Amino acid sequence: MVRLIDLPAGQAKRLADLECPDFQTRPWASGPPLAQRRVSVISSAGLFVKGEAAPFRGRDADYRSIPLKTPAADVLCSHISINFDRTAFQEDWNVVLPLDRMRELAKEGFIGSVADTHYSFMGAIDPIEAENHVRELSVRLKQEEVDAVLLCPV
């Protein structure tokens, strides 16, 4: 088990104290039962599809699209931080972007369906800089009839 006390003190403090805007509202969206929902996954691992999009540079606040049909072999991680484990992703992309598992859960009827497209941001970006990109992404997600989003940080 890894907890903050297992990390170097400076890194642990930075992570625990990471700032988030002090939002004045607590939005809570709801949807149909899980077995009817269409789910998209958003990773913050700085993932991109090689040959299709540019890797993330620095703390780019925009996002990259990862179509469901993308082979695992085409997805690379360009996250700027080196202070997280990458060996698991090297062995199995599902630890970061669980698209094979989502397909299985849809087949089992646990969720309704898997969205055609999934997404990645870079982690530890400025939330204010990311806001417009996220709101633009929300339009795409709704066009794709997504009504559940699984957020996977690294």
Add this chain to the structure above:
Amino acid sequence: MSALAHYLEEEGLPTVAISLIRPQTENTRPPRALWVPFELGRPIGPPSDPAFQKRVIRAALRLLDGKNGPTVLEDFREDDPRSVPDPGWQSPSTEVPAGNIPSITLAELMEKEIQRLAPLHERWIDRRDRTTVGLARLSIGECAHYVASWMMGDVRPSPWTDLSSPMMLRFCVDDLKAYCLEAATGDLKPSGKQLRDWFWNNTATGSAVRMMRKILQASDDERLSRIVSNFMVPAAQIKPDD
């Protein structure tokens, strides 16, 4: 991720976030989160364990069916079975460089090591049908040569117009690390820590990256200095004399 969740929920999209750092999630309060006791970098848990991964995802997605907002933070109690060392794993044979060797000697050792690991890496690709090497868009030998040049004071321009030289250097280092770690994993199940400790303490490539960081962080180029200082050697692996 908490801010992303907030914006998406404002737009009417229900979200659930995996949380790797509970205090951070307690501070930022996304609408729904499942804290998992896993190492940073593996939010869904152990690699190559579909049953475990699905238990994590099911636990997270079930929070979407709950009605008890405005914020929900639950815990996933199972530990990652791949966080413990595999006693059967044996690291590849490498030549551990002695301390204080000249940069040119260490660079040569790194380039030879990369060649020696090639059969193991080819085997990795054969078994997995995949590699995460590729950020620099160079062969791994060219990545090693690019890093070696910088170690010896030959500030090479980036071969790509869309990547600056410091970014190219970072991507070459990322590719070298991925190549060595993939080659070393083999057919067993070493923990991430086993692999990282091997790479940073028992390989010429790890030693070369350390030396390059030490040389270039004194650079007058502030951006280059910042990149090599912060984005080459993990904080947990930095030694007092690095």
